[in-house]
Amino acid sequence: MGGGLPRAAFPLKHPKRLDETRLVEALSERDLVEASVLAAHKGRGPIAQLLVSDGAIGDWDLSRVVSEVFHLPFLPVNMAQPDRELLDSLPCKALLEHGLVPLCRQGGLLTVAMPGMVEAPALAEVGAETGxxxxxxxGTVLTNRRWLEENPCGAQENLNQTPEELGAEWGDLFDEGDAAVQKQDDENVEPVSLTSAECSEEPEAVSDSPTALPPPPRFG
Known part of the structure; x- marks a missing residue:
């Protein structure tokens, strides 16, 4: 298990269905955000992130409401230990799109910190992408955003890079290997001259002297 977080820290039952309509109702009922402000943000995107980014409600105040309404534990990433390697080992497009931070994986269960709240279809999209x-x-909007900015998911896009794009260390390693092979070839193979102009000396004639030949074999 990555991240070092205890299993007891995570719920193993399904929470109430995450729905922005229920969140908006709760914020209005508690007089935390004016109805006109909620109406102005409706349909513009993930409302939790928009409300915090526009200063309509505090980051922690919104997360507290989400935790109470949907009966989910509050665990922002600055208090947890997200598993950084999960961003590289799993498809991360949906995670990044919805501002979700992977905290840990336990077999077939992936625990993620939401930026306040995302709707159920966003989580289903991550599930479909990762299996x-x-x-x-x-989690909170701002801490999730900061963590994802500091831990970019770029390894998957770089899997098809050529050796020259892998960095100076890899390039140097390949260059040293090529040089070693070339040196070995130069030491073991003598160059062959294909033209008489390249010969510096005349070839010696074969001597007709008997001493130039081995003695004939004797039988009997």
Missing amino acids: LRVMPVV
Whole structure:
């Protein structure tokens, strides 16, 4: 298991269905955000992230409401230990699109910290992309955003790079290998001259002297 977080910290039952309509109702009922502000943000995108980014509600205040309404644990990434390697080992397009931070994986269960809240279809999209069951906890908008900015997911896009694009260390390693092979070839293979102009000396004639030939064999 990555991240070093205890299993007991994560719920193993399905939470209430994550729905922005229920969140908006809760914010209005508690007089945390004016109805006109909520109406102005409706349909513009993930409302939790928009409200925090526009200063309509505090980051932690929104996350507290999400945790209470949907009965999910509050665990922002600055208090957890997200598994950085999961971004490289799993498809991360949907994670990044919805601002989700992977905290840990336990077999077929992937626990993610939400930026306040995302709707159920966003989690289903991550599940379809990774092939894992996704269990959310409540993070915050700003801490999720900061963590993802500091831990970019770029390894998957670089899998098809040529050796020259892999960095100076890999390039040097390949150059040294080529040089070693070339040196070995130069030491073991003598160059062959194909033209008489390249010969520096005249070839010696074969001597007709008997001493130039081995003695004939004797029988009997």
